[in-house]
Amino acid sequence: MAGAHYVELAVTFHLEASHRLPCAPQDSACRRLHGHSWVIDVHVAGAVDMDSGWLLDYHDIEAAWQPVHDALDHQHLNEVEGLSNPTSELLAIWIWDRLAERLEGLLRITVRETCTARCTYFGPGRGKEEAK
Ligand SMILES: [Zn+2]
Numbered sequence: 001m002a003g004a005h006y007v008e009l010a011v012t013f014h015l016e017a018s019h020r021l022p023c024a025p026q027d028s029a030c031r032r033l034h035g036h037s038w039v040i041d042v043h044v045a046g047a048v049d050m051d052s053g054w055l056l057d058y059h060d061i062e063a064a065w066q067p068v069h070d071a072l073d074h075q076h077l078n079e080v081e082g083l084s085n086p087t088s089e090l091l092a093i094w095i096w097d098r099l100a101e102r103l104e105g106l107l108r109i110t111v112r113e114t115c116t117a118r119c120t121y122f123g124p125g126r127g128k129e130e131a132k
Helices: 058-072 088-100
Strands: 006-019 034-047 106-112 118-121
Touching: 006 058, 034 058, 034 088, 058 088, 088 106, 088 118
Parallel strands: none
Antiparallel strands: 006 034, 034 106, 106 118
């Protein structure tokens, strides 16, 4: 078989957490304390190991996620260190920083705040082309 075969894997996780956005405009509802059932997609990319047939075990993504879940689930995000202004954007970056060191091939993270609103982060310095 010629050439490597690249794939993207994704696992979806759920968090329940409250927040308020202190930097939002004065008349924004986001300034008020409220909660979300956050949905986070973690995407990993790389070449398939043709012996195992895997890029990696989905369980490896779940294991990397567990400390993030433990830190954020049923918390008031503003009180979590590094999340004093917990927008979806800054939450995605916060999660990236904690997953990247444990998860080789981390490609992007999507944080869904509601059924219709979501933020995707591609890692430091990446995604500029996608954001145009
Ligand atoms: Zn909100």
